[in-house]
Amino acid sequence: MIQLAVIGAGYWGPNLIRNFNQIPNARVGYVCDLDTTKLAPLAAQYPNLHVTRDYQQVLDDPQIDAIVIATPVSTHRALALDALRAGKHVLVEKPLAATVQAAREMDATARAMQRVLMVGHTFIYNPAVTKVKEYIERGALGEIYYIDSARVNLGLHQFDINVIWDLAPHDISIILYWLSRRPLRVSARGNSYTQDGIEDVAFITLEFADKIMAHIHVSWMSPAKLRRTTIVGSQQMVVYDDLEAAEKVKLYDMGVERLALNADTRAELQRTYRVGDVISPRLDVVEPLRVECKHFIDCIVNGATPRTDGDAGIAVVQVLEAATRSLHQGGKTIEIGA
């Protein structure tokens, strides 16, 4: 039985407690938050759950194997380092940290302490996302050309981080997972319309080797919600629309088949478009957060490396940091270092 403590009782905390408690060999023993009004209902709902404002008490409890950090990103580094140094395994909500340096320090500490460090990029445990990964891995799309993603809606502005840090971690983590690569260059443009210094609209471009591109549009200021990603390959194409109730993934058997060059006259150049069937695959009906929680427990038990480990978390923060830097420099291209 793995005993956990959840730090942060805001939006994600209660969901994490519910999901971990439904895994047979896991149990949440503590929830910790500075705001006691958030702790009271959890205490009422889970009679065996300890609620506390004192993080050190949690760290000192030898029964606790793992710490789940669901607090604002600015606090991730300190909380995670303390937990790792106390010998606990750590699951951190996305993004891993507020800076690449912090993320690297957390990863290095986890390695030094031989503890599991996992970041909660939930979409990597979403059946729609893993189905697309499966298509890419078995070559169904051919060579990947570009990915275009939009994640926009009205509302839920944050006050401490801009829209890139709030929404783009989803798209970035998905794209890096699908491509199994890191971008060479990042650029971004955007603006803050309702709050000084906190951008609420942004357009981000990622450039990879082999001419692969990815573009991400995030906004807190759009009237109609969109959660839509297109992946264009040389053989087939995919649209993943997370708002579709029944057909979230569509695989299009489409492509530009042949480019017949006519030596004599440019006017007779011919392309042939291939337009075939569209398949919307059956997807497992599971709560991605449940899969994520179970994966964390499995990694602890089996000593395995999480699918969203420290490295994956660092890579996402690298892009977030570069995108924000580019945005503040008028869209300048930022090279991603090694």
Next chain:
Amino acid sequence: MIQLAVIGAGYWGPNLIRNFNQIPNARVGYVCDLDTTKLAPLAAQYPNLHVTRDYQQVLDDPQIDAIVIATPVSTHRALALDALRAGKHVLVEKPLAATVQAAREMDATARAMQRVLMVGHTFIYNPAVTKVKEYIERGALGEIYYIDSARVNLGLHQFDINVIWDLAPHDISIILYWLSRRPLRVSARGNSYTQDGIEDVAFITLEFADKIMAHIHVSWMSPAKLRRTTIVGSQQMVVYDDLEAAEKVKLYDMGVERLALNADTRAELQRTYRVGDVISPRLDVVEPLRVECKHFIDCIVNGATPRTDGDAGIAVVQVLEAATRSLHQGGKTIEIGA
């Protein structure tokens, strides 16, 4: 009765002939193309239409008042200049010219010759686009924040121009018309995947004064067709989806109403989102090309300035030229001169 000659019998030529011939005080007297196989069916369909390969014959005919140029963009300048110098009024298919310099030369010649020069930005005559313009003009959207537009589908690659020159003239002309402004800066990123040197995917950013932004995504390589533009204002927002059969324009009574700052604690900051009715206005059922053709005839008859005059045409070419330059310089920001 205004007598016209249509130059170019490709895709647009026959549509232009059909529309002009249905206007009471207009008549197409000539159609001219180098490819006689395109002329034959038009000759069969319109017994009174002269078909010819000889442009000079058309220019020499004093009965012809106006020339309609529906040929590849690289030929626009020469054909238009000859027509204007021959004293003809000229309607040129979009974009006006292949370079800003050529566009300016055409505009200057039209002014010198006191002839109408109009560019065929058809969407400016589309009831959906003019309805949105109406909303903006009467302040229904409040202050405009940003515009996001996507025009993507599979196919119809061009061989002489990239996807920016092929598809973006629509979005650029619409955006400049709505905003009644010209951008200060343009940047673009994109790639060519199926033909060397001809980009088939691009993302373009336009920056205006007052922090107004516009973003345009164009692609010939996308599995699911999109023709969707979002306009976000401080008071209301609009989505214009040209693929909707019945509700192309939707006006959302939405906004971020109030930002209550609490001096003491960041945690109690509050935004209030206003979410009201959605209205999809009745739109006139007209063929935009018909409205455009009629407007050209009216401008000739009344000596009026077209809504899409040489200036409007130059402005679009400026953005196209800047976008392509930016794209070839890795997304560098290009300042638009006076």
Next chain:
Amino acid sequence: MIQLAVIGAGYWGPNLIRNFNQIPNARVGYVCDLDTTKLAPLAAQYPNLHVTRDYQQVLDDPQIDAIVIATPVSTHRALALDALRAGKHVLVEKPLAATVQAAREMDATARAMQRVLMVGHTFIYNPAVTKVKEYIERGALGEIYYIDSARVNLGLHQFDINVIWDLAPHDISIILYWLSRRPLRVSARGNSYTQDGIEDVAFITLEFADKIMAHIHVSWMSPAKLRRTTIVGSQQMVVYDDLEAAEKVKLYDMGVERLALNADTRAELQRTYRVGDVISPRLDVVEPLRVECKHFIDCIVNGATPRTDGDAGIAVVQVLEAATRSLHQGGKTIEIGA
């Protein structure tokens, strides 16, 4: 403080407990079910909730003001009569009873005992449904012509009742509420494909005075879920699509405006269609079950008659009974008595 007991811990029971417990002047004191495996998790979740298999114990407790019956329909009559005779107010899940006779007996008993009897037609507390009612009441639709409703999906077959008794109570209760009338005649056709004697597909017609018609299609065997109702009036029309995330109700300013009769030639008869704006009104964001629960408490406290009282419940059962009888007689028209 109104103390309640919930009978039945299946699908609806836990939702009812959660909602009643969130109303300030209500508290669920008991949950009662024969299946103790369903009681255990509720006991764990609500420390102050008594769980029991013994209905009599609940009836005998003088602290309990009201009984909420969420059991299979065949048990409604006996459970409700016992509760009313014990002096309790009663809320019964839809449909009110398995026969009109039982429903009438329950209503008469409630009147005799001067207790509130309410039936859980939840959709009558749904903001989309009440918005349409508001349109009808203020004459926005003009004279109502007909209503067409579809409620189909794959799955959730019942074993004791057919698809009419399972799904059509929603549509029937909505339609009778909107029209403030009862049908004169009912007919239905359908078939059982996967289980003998339990129809899984049906088409029901309701005929009202003044030529008003309603048609309801219900199915457990349809690949794509539909929850869509059209209301056609002489002045305006409405589509209510419960699956739409954002625009559930649309009011169409449409109609057949004028019928110009030409005495001379039938060929020149002319109709004029009026096609105006479409409005999708803002709807309150509330859980309809919460509104329903609160309404029940208010009726108990204030001695008011519920919007979905015994009479409304009887009317729905009349239609269900007539529809099933018609279906079993090959679609014969069944007259609804006084």
Next chain:
Amino acid sequence: MIQLAVIGAGYWGPNLIRNFNQIPNARVGYVCDLDTTKLAPLAAQYPNLHVTRDYQQVLDDPQIDAIVIATPVSTHRALALDALRAGKHVLVEKPLAATVQAAREMDATARAMQRVLMVGHTFIYNPAVTKVKEYIERGALGEIYYIDSARVNLGLHQFDINVIWDLAPHDISIILYWLSRRPLRVSARGNSYTQDGIEDVAFITLEFADKIMAHIHVSWMSPAKLRRTTIVGSQQMVVYDDLEAAEKVKLYDMGVERLALNADTRAELQRTYRVGDVISPRLDVVEPLRVECKHFIDCIVNGATPRTDGDAGIAVVQVLEAATRSLHQGGKTIEIGA
């Protein structure tokens, strides 16, 4: 070369002329209409086309092989009989005739004269409809359970026929073609709201052997256009939505897999739903009317029986006649004779 005469220059006439003239071995020699204002534009457009008000002139011309009748249904019988007796092949617009008796007389005359009689059920030549037929023929759907079809919109009221005769021929012809069967019984309910005696809304039920059902809803009075047909089979299901631009046909790998009966307790009965992939097949891009016209020419040339022959036309009229009779008798079930 097959020479044709088109009778009726209303909506369908010009489309038929255009399509026949694009078939290499066909040519339209005459168009005949009593209204000369409809003839004039056709004369202008087709210099070699004879226009006339005199049907006898057409019948007397020995060059004319076939007559295409695109006039109101009440005139079909007389025009077709004259043509067949003059030795011409005949294509009649749907429905074949205004009564079953007339349709049978036409069919018998065609057989006696050994001439092709074909009815213009265009949807039978639509690639979406033939794709579904292909699925049914190869058993992909298993046993067919029921079909549900809606064809509604605002407008285009007819003055001489009701909405059943106007819109339902499409659905009836499609359903009979898919099932390769004729219904045993037909019933219908509907009402006339805007014109006395001409129903503008109707609901039709067809009952076939083996418990197969079909339901058709047609209306001229509905705010949102629908052209949607669901086919439910024991193995798979199909939705055919003619308004979808790109994915008109969807094949759902869905069904009720197994019904596990538990002898002891009804409460533990279990159904297993199978929910698999959804496939939207590539469809040929052709104009169905072109395919229909070509098929007529081929049948004349090869002496073949049309896919939509007199028999098919009679079967549709039988259902139309029965449906109208049922509607006028309050929904009474009408048996279809041999």
